[in-house]
Amino acid sequence: MCCWRQWGSVGLLLLLLHLLMMSASSSSGKSPPRCLYCRKVLGKGNSTAFVDVGVQLRVHSSEQVLVVDNGLFQLNLSIPGGDVTGIRYNGIDNLLETLRDDFDRGYWDVVWNWPGKNITFDRVHGTTFEVVTENEDLLELSFVRTWDVSVNETFAPMNIDKRYIIRRGISGFYAYGILDRPEGWPNIDMDQVRIVFKLQKDLFHYMAISDERQRIMPMPEDRETGLPLAYPEAVLLTNPTNQDLRGEVDDKYQYSCENKDNRVHGWICGEPPVGFWMITPSNEFRTAGPIKQDLTSHVGPITLSMFVSTHYAGKEVGMKFRNGDRWQKVFGPVLVYLNSITSEGGVGSLWEDAKGQMAYEAETWPYDFVLFQAFPLSDERGSVAGQLLVADRYMTKDYMWGDSAYVGLAPPGEAGSWQRENKGYQFWTQADKKGRFFIEKIRPGNYNLYAWLPGIIGDYKYDVNVIITPGCAIKLGVLVYKPPRQGPTLWEIGIPDRTASEFSVPEPYPTLSNFLYTTSTQDKFRQYGLWERYMDLYPESDLVYAVGVSDYSRDWFFAHVTRNTYNLTYKATTWQIIFELEEVSQSGNYTLQLALASANEADLQVRFNDPSIEPAHFSTGQIGNDNAIARHGIHGLYWLFSIQVPCSLLGTRNNTIFLTQAQAKGAFQGVMYDYIRLEGPPKI
Template sequence: MGWCTRQWGSVGKLLLYLHFLMMMMVSTSYEKSSPPSKVFGKSNSTALFGVQLQVQSSEQVAVIDNGLFRLYLSIPGGDVTGIGYNGIDNLLETLHDDIDRGYWDVVWNWPDKPITFDRVHGATFEVVTETEDLLELSFVRTWNVSVNETYAPMNIDKRYIIRSGISGFYAYGILDRPEGLPDIDMDQVRIVFKLRKDLFHYMAISDERQRIMPMPEDRETGLPLAYPEAVLLTNPTNPDLRGEIDDKYQYSCENKDNIVHGWISGEPPTGFWIITPSNEFRTSGPIKQDLTSHVGPISLSMFVSTHYAGKEVGMKFRDGEPWEKVFGPVLVYLNSDTSEEGVDSLWEDAKKQMAYEVESWPYDFVSFKAFPSSDERGSVAGQLLVADRYLSEEYMWGESAYVGLAPPGEAGSWQRENKGYQFWTRADKIGSFLIEKVRVGDYNLYAWVPGIIGDFKYDVNITIAPGSAIDLGLLVYEPPRQGPTLWEIGIPDRTASEFSVPQPYPTLMNFLYTINNQDKFRQYGLWERYVDLYPESDLVYTIGVSDYRTDWFFAHVTRNAYNLTYTATTWQIIFKLEKVIQSGNYCLQLALASANEAQLQVRFNDPGIDPAHFSTGPIPIGNDNAIARHGIHGLYWLFSIEVPSSHLCSGNNMIFLTQAQAKGPFQGVMYDYIRLEEPPGNLNY
């Protein structure tokens, strides 16, 4: 099979089916030796009747059948113990216990205490709605002081909705902290589904990111690498995967793109998908990254996490603060196909279902009162312009701007916001935008424009009432700017993707990303290539000579000096000034796309001056780990650094950028954009 299976063309798809058949033969003994702990009936192929519920008290299970599939939920725990579909008794992994197949969990801690992994099992069970066309079930865990060392102090209501004619089920949760509960931090809320490893081998996240995946035992026989999630496959079940890297973070995705992902079984052709029709309940805005699906096979619905951001985006509840939030609904969608193009058709069908779910949001069949319908929501419209007098005498369109409503805060606070709801859109070519389906409440309007530094915030609070349609008219963003541009490095797009991303080590590759060159930053171990490319001295970049696409390494990392002893690294920017303007200060606009346990020091023409002319200090709670986790960006940081003319000279000048924290390989920063500005007064037009 070899390389052809990685091209995903027609020949590759044929080979994929041959692979599935081979895997089914291999898994025969698995099925015979591991019967399910409960017997799951096979679903009918068509919906011949409405939604039916059977509560089997003796087995503590609720069985729901809508004629297309069967869903098995533990009572009163509310765990998904089985999914019968397409002639398959159970899509979930029957080798696991019932409570370890489809479940909710919360990661939390008392302030300054170790974290606790809390599997959320309901204590009471209730049928909320039961009609021929729809069934909604509720599984509630109410917190009380007697379990204060075990469960997160909040009330959690897990709900499932099964509809007639829908091949799949909706899941959502209500997390509630009444006033007066004790202080906690909460860093993760998610739903986990563990699928049968004898069936599901093909994973799809996007049109470009889909492939045959390793088996879980391949990780066990592999070679652990620099952190536990990364493993070199040395003796995989599928020999074509030998020598590849498996790492769940290689399949992470930004919120705005994390709408549908899942797995495909080849025999019978069956798809399992998680569809998230709205990001309103996710934390930290549209470009926050998170996990999707990975080896297990496992699919995740991530609601809250600190991935690619650190504790700064984790929830902190203090002084008895009351709080309630609805997470979801998300749809677990099931599909099947008997045609020869099963893989393609299942993925395309999942995308069509995703589009339908997005269009249907907010759902009109959710019974919970705190989930507002369309006519209980509002909208905000306007047009964003950019005023930068050193770029253009005229206003510029806020083309393709990200524009969003989030809880009130400072400019840019949306990327660290975690307790409320956010609503985002993209402006068109002339900066016009419409944000629809917004929950009632008080918001600030935020924006940022690709190609322009900084964050915009509308200076008036916006109150959304039921049915409101607010038109803000023309809005003008004046980005940070002191004077005309002397030179610049990079593109202000909040990522480091435009810089030099090296080729991975030939022995440490994920072949998916040798095909999809756009995502080559997702390869493992790229941080180690810095020392290979700069073995004797650190990076030197000369303005007017160097090219940031080839000469600016994508991450400013530490240097492995000897025997895992790490040292700080100092990069140099060399530039020439014909004459130093004495009438005012210069300004260095320095934007970071990521910071992980870093401290950036900036010096001008004197590499030894102490203290440095400017230092970020240990970047506050900057722990996004994007370097190790192939993220190309974490949180955005912008520093506008005044540079007295006395620091510069006529002729050649040097800027020294030192990443001073150096205890390990993953400390460092990714730059988004650097610009040196003259003192104000000299316009470019």
């Protein structure tokens, strides 16, 4: 029956209206009209034919629920809140956890605070609902929450429009959000914007993040019965439902991923075989650039789409709104993709199919079906091409190709500012072996072009703003990066790649491991508790590294951490680099290039041949809040310090550089080194 029969007199009025529309369209030769709500054909008799995209409105007690069905799956949305309350697919009545409240299954949330005040976790529930687009191929729905000063202590001062798009023939739905602040609104900080989906725990047990990172996961109750570890997210499984997982550590941060690789992740249900995937076709709306790390999926079972967060970076990458400036940004769309096994495939084919869908979504970006005016279509965007070379006369007299350089456009700022940028859009690519790059699908706007290269320290910035206009194809030609360099290399430790992965990452405690990473050398750093192994390896005294004798892959611990005295107090630690010089120049300064891959509430002090001199010859001051040591990140934000070393501080024999991480209030204060290089005085 058509929906009017369920609505009484209101439905009858709707029916009469549509019958009038039907009569008008029939006389004009147009196709018969369909109900604006249930999408059934309004023809003679009781026709019940459906189109591929159908909408039905039902009322459950005091809550209104919108039911959308495109013939492949059914989506339930609360009205006007816009929470995803149900997803029916492949014979499963609801993929989402029915033991949770309707508003706690699929939702948007933001984390914000007034400057200097405590943070607020804000679930975003719409207050108005609108059908934005409705045709034979697509339905777009809008759920808006408009900020009201009368509730300013509860909701973030932000107008938020949550949108969902359901398309013909697509097994899943698109979600995107429009965050908007009119001019003159009050100052706030906003540290997180995301979408959360909580799946049925009795169905979804297998999680996949990448080809290598897939596994059967613990149940949420296994965490509740487990042993809490150094922070709430980490739990030792002592009596899990699946005894094969007994003795493992579960920690959601073990499944984090860099933005550039965070394209598809999700869960697989074994019976019936069904996949639930989060697909992100573009990184343009994510914050802090391509190597910013963030959460993906974890025990719950939970799947996330993270747009803004301070994970692995700290408040430096949180959005700060000051002085009442006008701001708007479109986050997404992302695709919640559903798949099931065909007669020819096995469970593994669900992951392969999800990857294929991800590739298709990326290829068709920007979507031509998103009609919001602030989402430019393909012909409204531009491109930039060029070639990056490197000039470092102490490495070679010739220019070097910018081999595999990361090249990107981000809002104007200083060199390297892209890794802390959070309000605009960024567009990145990786150059080929000869440094040639092509960045396409760029939104119109004013940008700087930035770059950095594996194997080369520092950050490049093109010194002219890049103005993107609709349809432009900018050719920048050859660009030359002159990395920080004062003199010839005397010695070096590590590889300048912005991570600490090349250093000595210890084996985890056998009783505190995640079995997924026990055979992996690439992801070994993701194990829990590795910071505590420093005390085992250096029980009496701190690390000493002898240039020319020691091997950094074996003798340089991956993280410079504090020393636990086992009475709930911690001590600062001082590492030593011992080296000799054939001669010491009596004119000109030496330079210590010190690159950090991470810093967390650290103060790194550097002294030359005198461990007790005060103040230190150099100090970073307290820097960083990325917490990458505790969260298995192997890097957070990148820091580079070029430290001048007067020749009077050095001798030909028995030189020692003392590196002291002076902050010692807890276990996770420290730094990860990326690369250290001592340069001689410049050669004329």
